[in-house]
Amino acid sequence: MPAVTARASRRTIDGDFVEAVRYLEREGWTDGLPVIPPTESLVGEMLSHTKHAPDEVLGRMEPLRGTVTVEKVAANAVMAGCEPEYFPVVLASVRAVLQPQFHVGSTACTTGGSAPTIIVNGPIARRLGISGGTACFGGNIKPNATIGRALRLVMRNLGGAKPDGMEKSTQAWPGKIVGCCFAENEARSPWEPFHVSRGHAPESSVVSVVATRGIYPMTEGTQTTGEGVIETLVAAMRYVGTPIFHQMRNRLPLIVALCPEHAQEIARAGFGRQQLCDLLYAEVRLPVRELIGRVYYGARAWPEWIDESDPDARVPIVATPDDIWIVVAGGDGRHSAWMPAWGVCQGAAETIEV
Amino acid sequence: MEQQGRPAVTVVTQAFEGAAVARAAALGLPDHPRVAIAHPLASRRGDEVERMAVAAVAPVVAALVKR
Numbered sequence: 005m006p007a008v009t010a011r012a013s014r015r016t017i018d019g020d021f022v023e024a025v026r027y028l029e030r031e032g033w034t035d036g037l038p039v040i041p042p043t044e045s046l047v048g049e050m051l052s053h054t055k056h057a058p059d060e061v062l063g064r065m066e067p068l069r070g071t072v073t074v075e076k077v078a079a080n081a082v083m084a085g086c087e088p089e090y091f092p093v094v095l096a097s098v099r100a101v102l103q104p105q106f107h108v109g110s111t112a113c114t115t116g117g118s119a120p121t122i123i124v125n126g127p128i129a130r131r132l133g134i135s136g137g138t139a140c141f142g143g144n145i146k147p148n149a150t151i152g153r154a155l156r157l158v159m160r161n162l163g164g165a166k167p168d169g170m171e172k173s174t175q176a177w178p179g180k181i182v183g184c185c186f187a188e189n190e191a192r193s194p195w196e197p198f199h200v201s202r203g204h205a206p207e208s209s210v211v212s213v214v215a216t217r218g219i220y221p222m223t224e225g226t227q228t229t230g231e232g233v234i235e236t237l238v239a240a241m242r243y244v245g246t247p248i249f250h251q252m253r254n255r256l257p258l259i260v261a262l263c264p265e266h267a268q269e270i271a272r273a274g275f276g277r278q279q280l281c282d283l284l285y286a287e288v289r290l291p292v293r294e295l296i297g298r299v300y301y302g303a304r305a306w307p308e309w310i311d312e313s314d315p316d317a318r319v320p321i322v323a324t325p326d327d328i329w330i331v332v333a334g335g336d337g338r339h340s341a342w343m344p345a346w347g348v349c350q351g352a353a354e355t356i357e358v
Numbered sequence: 359m360e361q362q363g364r365p366a367v368t369v370v371t372q373a374f375e376g377a378a379v380a381r382a383a384a385l386g387l388p389d390h391p392r393v394a395i396a397h398p399l400a401s402r403r404g405d406e407v408e409r410m411a412v413a414a415v416a417p418v419v420a421a422l423v424k425r
Contacts, residue, residue: 067377068384113377169380172373302400 010059012076014044028083032168033161035153035181039083050078053091054357062095063102066109068164072098077158084154090132090147093211094154096354097122097185100213101159103352111215111349112165115172116247118215118346119179120155121259122186123331125199126209128356129187136187138335141219141261143182152183155213177218184219184343186333192264193332194271201277202353209358212329214257214351216343217246224266225338230273233266234283241288241321241342244298248344249290252323253305256345260284263334277330285325289318360387367421369414371397391421 017024024041028034040046051058051074058075065072074095081094101108101120111118124134135145143149156179165171173180190197199210220243224236237260248256262270270280293315295301311317321344322328329351334340345351359366368390370378375394382390395414399407 067381164380164384168376170377172377 010061010071010073012073012079017041032166033157034083035157035160037181039157040085042079042082046082047075047078049088050081050086050091051075053088054095056095062099065102065159065163067113067170070162070164072102072158072162076162077154080157080161081150081154084157085146085150086154087132087147087150090151090154092356092358093122093124093128093132093134093147093151093209094158096211096356097151097155097213098158100211100352100354101155101215103354105350106213106215106352107348107350108159108163108215109165111346112159112163113170113172114347115174116217116346117173117176117180118217118349119177119183120152120159120213121179121184121216121343122152122155123198123212123259123329123333124151124185124187124209124356125190125197125204125212126356127207128209128358129190134185134187136189136333137192140186140189140333140335141184141341143178143184148185149182152179152185153181155185156181156183179216179218184216188331189264189333192268194268195277195330195332198329198331199353204353204355209356210353211356212351212353214259214329214343214345215347215349216259217346218343220246220342220344222340222342223338224340228269230270230275233269234273234275234280237266237340237342238284238287241284242290244290244294246344247300247347248321249295249319250300250304250306251347252319252321252327253307254348255323255327255350256347257327257329257349257351258322258345259329259331259343261331261333261341261343263337263340264332265336265338266340267332278325280330281325281328284328285320285322288321290321291315292317292319295319360390361385365422366390367418368392369395369418371395371399373397391424393417393421 056074060074062072134147222240372394
């Protein structure tokens with residue numbers, strides 16, 4: 005095998021900006037959308053926002069085990085359209101997916117079509133303008149779109165999961181292009197920030213990343229009480245057709261992204277975040293009779309206490325209440341969402357170094 | 359397994375053959391043998407899977423012995 009070098013190669017391209025973009029497309033280094041050519045000066049600007057050396061090796065990106073260096077991450081961040089000050093968030097996101105329990109290789113290749121969802125908490129979200137408000141999942145806000153896209157380009161270009169080879173998604177979802185990067189709407193949350201509930205200091209900034217199969221919407225526009233909202237959320241997540249009920253023992257996280265109105269009504273009804281996790285764990289269950297012989301039954305990973313001989317035994321959506329990640333996200337309106345983790349991805353968090 | 363000195367062969371459905379080749383190369387095992395079987399597998403009845411398994415024995419053995 006060729007020797008592994010920690011420095012990215014340099015190439016000279018004749019022609020103008022468009023020629024350079026076309027060259028990058030021909031090399032297979034884009035996601036189908038135009039990119040910013042990663043010139044030495046643009047990559048240098050990106051690198052000026054980290055204390056880490058360009059040739060520092062962060063790990064190998066599965067499935068094809070490309071060497072991930074700080075400089076190569078910076079080049080992909082330039083290509084994605086990131087401003088240099090976004091770079092610490094991109095680096096933290098890359099470190100998160102390189103954690104072993106994220107299982108980045110299998111989540112990048114699976115027929116299930118998962119892509120990373122990045123939740124940003126802490127002061128950096130406000131400073132960079134990472135949105136947790138109106139249309140925050142929609143990708144039409146620059147830091148949300150480009151940070152998510154930078155992580156996807158790193159996974160694609162260094163990990164090698166591309167549609168002509170290792171990428172085997174049956175359908176995938178648009179998160180395969182721009183990921184799904186958003187901030188928690190801490191200003192409109194009735195609870196402490198998500199990262200604080202997970203043991204991080206309030207003044208720290210943190211990314212929490214999970215490979216998810218998509219965004220499952222939950223609309224409740226008629227009920228006027230928190231209890232009524234919860235009933236609709238529970239009914240929406242009792243969903244046959246997602247493998248999470250069969251894979252729950254893998255400790256897959258379930259993101260429940262509540263819109264501010266729903267979150268505030270639930271809090272007014274007396275629920276803290278932990279109580280809501282406990283209630284969802286107890287109620288978001290499907291009976292064994294609805295899961296036998298369906299979806300991923302043959303590969304089910306259920307704890308021993310589930311009695312399969314009882315058709316009415318209830319299988320929870322996750323293994324423990326701690327696997328439910330409740331965040332507040334979105335603007336005005338009455339639309340929340342859930343995002344189940346895929347397959348074997350247990351999610352990962354990283355502190356953003358600023 | 360092969361890196362631990364134990365001869366191995368990968369059985370893969372045809373839809374994943376290209377991915378198996380790429381992954382083997384990434385692991386430094388470009389000549390790692392594989393046997394491709396029909397796709398899809400997951401939706402077949404038990405007796406069909408058994409027939410496919412029986413049919414795969416000879417090529418699996420051949421791939422191991424050839425080495």
